Amino acid sequence: MARLTNMLLVAAALAATTTGCAKKHPAELPPVAGPAQEPSGPSIRPGSRADFERSVLSNTIHFALDKYDIDPQSQRILDSQVQWLRQWPNVPISLEGHCDERGTREYNLALGDRRANAAKNYLVARGVNPGRISTISYGKERPLALGSDEASWAQNRRAVTIVLN
Numbered sequence: 001m002a003r004l005t006n007m008l009l010v011a012a013a014l015a016a017t018t019t020g021c022a023k024k025h026p027a028e029l030p031p032v033a034g035p036a037q038e039p040s041g042p043s044i045r046p047g048s049r050a051d052f053e054r055s056v057l058s059n060t061i062h063f064a065l066d067k068y069d070i071d072p073q074s075q076r077i078l079d080s081q082v083q084w085l086r087q088w089p090n091v092p093i094s095l096e097g098h099c100d101e102r103g104t105r106e107y108n109l110a111l112g113d114r115r116a117n118a119a120k121n122y123l124v125a126r127g128v129n130p131g132r133i134s135t136i137s138y139g140k141e142r143p144l145a146l147g148s149d150e151a152s153w154a155q156n157r158r159a160v161t162i163v164l165n
Contacts, residue, residue, distance in 0.1 A: 049163040056080040068114040082126040092164040097137040100153035112137030119159040
């Protein structure tokens with residue numbers, strides 16, 4: 001009988017020590033990880049390049065083959081840029097002209113220049129101060145798409161507005 005009593009005491013002692021060491025669950029569980037969220041307002045400085053790119057329809061307009069005229073879709077994009085540029089009248093920008101890989105280097109540099117200046121002239125005609133706009137042509141030297149097909153060429157025929165601050 002003494003042996004049975006000792007075994008019961010040992011079992012009770014073991015039960016008491018293991019329940020005392022049991023892991024306690026937090027009163028409130030941490031939130032489940034969800035999809036990454038886009039940075040909100042405080043992380044994007046107003047008047048910055050990120051603010052510009054978030055606020056306008058696009059920073060890029062596209063052109064037809066061997067053309068530098070501003071089509072209706074490009075007008076809508078540039079008009080959205082004009083609205084932002086009016087809010088930030090002291091922010092300088094650069095307009096980059098680009099071409100596809102066809103044509104000579106010299107021809108594409110000249111065409112890229114005409115594209116950048118066409119976008120500049122459109123912005124200036126809508127009231128943007130020309131003194132805050134610089135232009136540069138990269139011709140075919142900085143392609144966005146590397147393919148040698150119409151879809152790639154169409155992406156590379158562009159003018160890109162870059163906020164410089």
